[in-house]
Amino acid sequence: MMLTLGLFVFMLQTLPYQSLNRTADYRWPSNARVGQRPAAQFLGLDDETITLSGVLLPEITGGRWSLLTLQLMAEQGRAWPLIEGSGTIYGMFVIESISENHSDFFADGSPRRTEFTLNLKRVDESLSAIFGDLRQQAGELYDKAGAMAGQAAGAMGGFLS
Numbered sequence: 001m002m003l004t005l006g007l008f009v010f011m012l013q014t015l016p017y018q019s020l021n022r023t024a025d026y027r028w029p030s031n032a033r034v035g036q037r038p039a040a041q042f043l044g045l046d047d048e049t050i051t052l053s054g055v056l057l058p059e060i061t062g063g064r065w066s067l068l069t070l071q072l073m074a075e076q077g078r079a080w081p082l083i084e085g086s087g088t089i090y091g092m093f094v095i096e097s098i099s100e101n102h103s104d105f106f107a108d109g110s111p112r113r114t115e116f117t118l119n120l121k122r123v124d125e126s127l128s129a130i131f132g133d134l135r136q137q138a139g140e141l142y143d144k145a146g147a148m149a150g151q152a153a154g155a156m157g158g159f160l161s
Contacts, residue, residue, distance in 0.1 A: 003052075005093065005120070006080030008069055010052070014062040015070070015116070017054035022090075024048045048122035050082065050093065056114040067116060070098055079123045092124035 002017065003010040010017060025046035030038035056063055073080065074095035082090040096119040102111035 001085040003085060004081075004083050005070075005095075006073060006078075008073060008080075012061055015054070015056065015066040015118075016061050017052040017118075019051075019053050021051040021053075022048070023050075048091070049096075050090065050120045050122075052118040052120070054116060056116060057112065058110070058114075059112070063114070064110070067098065067100060067114070070095060070118065074098060082120065091122045093120040094123050095119070096121045 001009050001011050003020075008014070025048070027043040027046045028040045029043060030040040032038050055061075056066070058064070077094070079092040079094050082093045084090065097117075098119075099117045101115040102113070103115075104112040106112055
């Protein structure tokens with residue numbers, strides 16, 4: 001597995017990409033000042049985009065159905081979690097565009113080679129906004145586990161008596 005977008009898995013049999021380009025922008029507006037350089041102020045994060053591009057060779061890799069699946073996902077207008085095979089969580093992304101270039105055709109007109117580009121745009125605030133306060137969640141899980149252990153011990157005590 002190379003990457004997942006929602007439940008779609010990028011791998012050799014589906015849509016293997018040959019390049020992943022990630023761009024993260026930051027907002028630094030400036031104001032002109034007399035006799036000095038403009039003053040710049042950091043206002044925070046701006047757009048983050050990921051572009052996946054590659055070549056499909058249906059005899060070896062995935063084909064038309066993989067691209068159709070992504071087109072259907074894009075038409076739903078939903079954000080999907082983007083997670084790398086190494087475990088890196090990029091965030092929630094929408095599909096902004098899909099482009100295809102078909103060439104080298106079989107006798108029936110289907111392409112032997114399809115070059116594709118998939119443009120994704122991040123739409124969540126931050127990873128902490130997605131997952132919330134992990135310390136709070138861990139504490140709640142610990143408390144629930146303790147309560148369940150107490151209930152299990154009480155139930156076992158009833159059987160042993």
